[in-house]
Amino acid sequence: MILKEIQKIFHIELDSIYGKEEVDSFFYLLTDEFLGMSRLAFSLQPGFAISKEEEQPLFEALTKLKLEEPIQYILGKTEFFGLPFKVNQHTLIPRPETEELVHWIISKQEQSNKQLKILDIGTGSGCIAISLAKNLPNADFFAMDVSKEALKVASDNAELNDAAVTFIEGNILDRDRWNMDFKNVKFDIIVSNPPYVRNLEKAEMKNNVLNNEPSLALFVDDDNPLLFYQAITEFATIYLNQNGNLFFEINQYLGKEMIMLLENSKFNNIELKKDMFGNDRMIRGIKTSD
Ligand SMILES: C[S@@+](CC[C@H](N)C(=O)[O-])C[C@H]1O[C@@H](n2cnc3c(N)ncnc32)[C@H](O)[C@@H]1O
Structure with missing residues (x-):
């Protein structure tokens, strides 16, 4: 034909x-x-x-x-931060807003000879950890996810991009396991783009997302939208080094609540940042005391 x-x-x-x-x-x-x-x-x-x-x-x-299956799943691949990534139905398709978060983290790093330890929580395709690893050579990278299937894709992506990342299967909401999964480790940067879409926001979403991307990666209950942020912030108060940075991608409607959460957890130098569409999309705080 x-x-x-x-x-x-x-x-x-x-x-x-x-x-x-x-x-x-x-x-x-x-x-x-x-x-x-x-x-x-x-x-x-x-x-x-x-x-x-x-x-x-x-x-x-x-x-x-x-x-309405996303083209990225049909092709089994996408691009993020100029790098190739495999994706499938177990991984969120990396978004341009998340590239902005990666860019922001890189821009905040000062030249130093210190070997940093960086943890990405809810790594999905591994896009955040791997793109940081390609751009911050003085760091050791760790990435966790609760999904075995996502971790398989993330580890394929680390290999594809020749990036050294240690992957950990774990549930960040399971506080009893933190000490087993992260015994004797402290990080200089913790970053996360956790699930943050409330069920009430489903009406704003397109079918290709709703019917294809993993619910596990996207949704939280309407009455507890900061579930992951609360757990990760609490985790960060224990597992960040002094002066360590916590970076989040956030729900655009919950910027104020996120500032309060970080302030109440004794983070300082809190910065809320908008994405290219003018929505509150990223936040960063520094843990100044142990
Ligand atoms: C919004 S996606 C982000 C994926 C990727 N980091 C990105 O930015 O494209 C959230 C990720 O969190 C993972 N996740 C969901 N619940 C989790 C939990 N309880 N503990 C750890 N990871 C979890 C999901 O499997 C998913 O990969």
Whole structure:
């Protein structure tokens, strides 16, 4: 079949869901992935035909796109902070806001010969820990998640990016295990992008997120939205070194509550930072006393 005809079918089937431009961008990502054919090569050969076997993955992807499966899961990969990452249904698809958090953490590090210890809680695909590891050579990296399946992807991603990260399977809400999982360790930086979407915010979310991304990575109860932040802040009061930094990605509607939480837990130099869309999205505090 002529590839241009397949592109037409993509538009007929998908434009009403995604709009013409996004459908084109999906189509070119897929032709690049499955046929090794760039957008430029495609435009230079309008009559290019492919075999039945070559058509198959394109039509399979079309079916998945009709069901609003994210293109990143269809391709099994994405990019974060300029690095390649594998993703699947067990890992959140890394977001641009999280790239901003990584950028902020890197910008806060002063040149020093001290070997830092950095922990990422709720690592998912490993995107935060791995992108930090590629940019902060004077540090040892640790990353935990409760999901075995996510940790498998994260560890594949560490290998893919040649980054040294020690992965820990653990539940940050299980306070009784902290001392077993982190005996005799203290960190200089703890970072987390934990689940923070309240069920009441589901109405604002798109189907592709709601029906495909792991609930475990996204949602918290309406009546306890800071569940993870409370546990991680408490953890940080014990497991951060003096002058250690705690960084969070946060729910845009809970900036004030997050400031209060950190203040009440004796963190200082608290900074709330907006993302590129002008929403309160990140917070940082320093633990000044032990
Ligand atoms: C919002 S996702 C963040 C993933 C990744 N760090 C990112 O920024 O794209 C939250 C992560 O927390 C993990 N998680 C959920 N409950 C947890 C728990 N009780 N203890 C540790 N990790 C947990 C989920 O499996 C998920 O990978």
